[in-house]
Amino acid sequence: MSNNTLDPKVRRQVADELGFYVYALLDPRTSVPFYVGKGRGDRFTSHGYEAMYDSESDFDHEVVKSSKVAKIREIRDAGLEPEIWIIRHGMKSDVEYTSVEAACIDLLQSFPVLVTAEGVHRFPNQYLQQLTNARKEASSGNGIMRLTDLIAEMTAPLLSTTMPLLTVTLGGWVETPEGEEMPGGIMRYGYGYKTEWLPSEERKKHYSEIALSASGWWPIRPNEDQKSTIEYAVVIHRGVTRALLRILPGSWVRNPDLKKSAFEYEVVEDGPVFDETVGEFGHREPPRKKGTQNVFYWPRGL
Template sequence: MSHTKFSPSITKELGYYVYLYTDPRDGQTFYVGKGKGNRAFAHLDEDSEHEKVKIIHEIREAGLEPQIEVLVHGLEEEASLRVEAAVIDLLGKDKLTNKVGGYRSSSHGRMTLEQLRAIYEKEEVTVTDPAILIRISKLFRHNMSPAELYDATRHAWPVGDRANQIKYALAVYDGIVREVYEVSTWLEAGSTFLNKKPSGGRGVEKRKEFVGRVAAEEIRKKYLYKSVSNYFKKGQQFPFTYVGLAE
């Protein structure tokens, strides 16, 4: 039996499925995919700069082959997309070579109960402190680390002199506050250490980033997981807005 092709009788029964690529050298899964037919074998002959391809080459140079497993099969396409995304969330995208988090993972993926309640309850809050509300829509993931969330929120924005009045910065995704930071100061963008520079194409010219810390618990409880969507005008594209500052 070929190890790079399913027989017609198997493909007939498989339907859509979710598959895993595991490194036999350490037993670590390094890629999660979904497909039908012989999709699970497609990466073995892939010629690209993708990280999974590099790992496959390293495995073969060691005289081995990647272990391919079908995690679940007999699915409709929609279900396979959701299972793939759930597995990526569970294993952690930072531990895989997958470039994206999976189907609708930012809105329906792994999250805490507080995050889930925030999505569907959408309790509005009035911001009574001098603050900047920063939307991080392109960068946000529910399972991102505290350091990733901090860097995505603080770097890098075209703020003016009014930013010096700001006491708190609220990280906002989908209209919901995801974290609250107490701002110490604003500096030239790129002048401070970033755990991992956020992707998304933000330049740093004429932009600033703040340095601060997670706000006191009483402030976090006041705003965290509450809706501030009413502070952004319908159709507003600009990623941040000031609240409670002197004119």
């Protein structure tokens, strides 16, 4: 998905949903940020999309002379576009987003960001081991993401299929070094959804890991009618479908100690059912009622 080919209505929709936000521009050749700014509403196009303008006439005189624009032009002359990362969005006031912007600028001007190897790209929260923090303050779903990934999420079509499904919502990734055995004798050493899987091009490379994470263990006990009716399970993360599994007939396993169930599966990567439930950029799940479990039958109440 190219930022500069987005329909203006899509940009407007994304701008409305972002609220007050702080962003960074990265050099795609090195993955090093070279500018931090803030924006809101219609300023989305004049901030994050500044990299898309074609001529000096699109900028005011002061901006044309800036180091930022010189860097943008250097990147564009190489046939590339700056990466736009939204560091935090959904803030409510000038004071809040100005403070976040100032903290980001202080941090980046105090500690160097290393250049990545050629062909290697950064992903949000890729270097969790760099800090010894035992916990991270909650970002309420508004934490750092690449703009292209946010656009894909916010503009994903609504999941409207009437096909019976098992929907499995995955949270953030959790390591399980001791491992746990899954149906079929497969061992897994973690569950959840990794942030580096958010871009569609990366998600496609990791369908098998996403599927293994989503196959169990869940506090459900499907009856015989549900087992025969529900052929597919769709994986959801951040409210958007990410992968599709075909539940193998007769593969449901019940763990009486955990009082949870799991199943064997085949990954589905294309075809009519895949297009109807996941597709290129996922489908957005309709708003849930408060207290809805992470695993339930679709359509709801099935």
